[in-house]
Amino acid sequence: MDLNTATNMMQAAITSARANNQHIAICVTDSHGELLCFSRMDDASLQAGVLAKTKAYTAARERQSTRQLGAWAQNTGKDMGYWNDQLFTGIAGGVPVFIDTKCVGAVGVSGLSELEDEALAMSAIECQHLAR
Numbered sequence: 001m002d003l004n005t006a007t008n009m010m011q012a013a014i015t016s017a018r019a020n021n022q023h024i025a026i027c028v029t030d031s032h033g034e035l036l037c038f039s040r041m042d043d044a045s046l047q048a049g050v051l052a053k054t055k056a057y058t059a060a061r062e063r064q065s066t067r068q069l070g071a072w073a074q075n076t077g078k079d080m081g082y083w084n085d086q087l088f089t090g091i092a093g094g095v096p097v098f099i100d101t102k103c104v105g106a107v108g109v110s111g112l113s114e115l116e117d118e119a120l121a122m123s124a125i126e127c128q129h130l131a132r
Helices: 003-019 046-062 066-076 114-126
Strands: 025-030 035-040 094-099 102-110
Touching: 003 025, 003 035, 003 102, 003 114, 025 046, 025 114, 035 046, 046 066, 046 094, 046 102, 066 094, 066 114, 094 114, 102 114
Parallel strands: none
Antiparallel strands: 025 035, 025 102, 094 102
């Protein structure tokens, strides 16, 4: 994923959040979970910024949504320490980005409910006509 695509996804999510008087943090990473762009809107909590980054990191590294990973961990009785990576999270809102079948990055959103975070991340990906 290039910086232009990542920035466009970030801006689409921020525009949507502003239109709904919401305050979010959003992070877009490359396929390794490394930061491409990040923004925390005015009045979004500091913790939302931390969570947006860990959600994107986890989704990129695991090539699945953080909601799916959290559900798997819960269903198998694993805790998030199973992966031996302190940045992994099972909190919904992290979504991988695919071009064809290749994971090219991920989007992490935080500041709303978990399902709203995930929906906004998916919407940001879809606005760029990319798969989630």
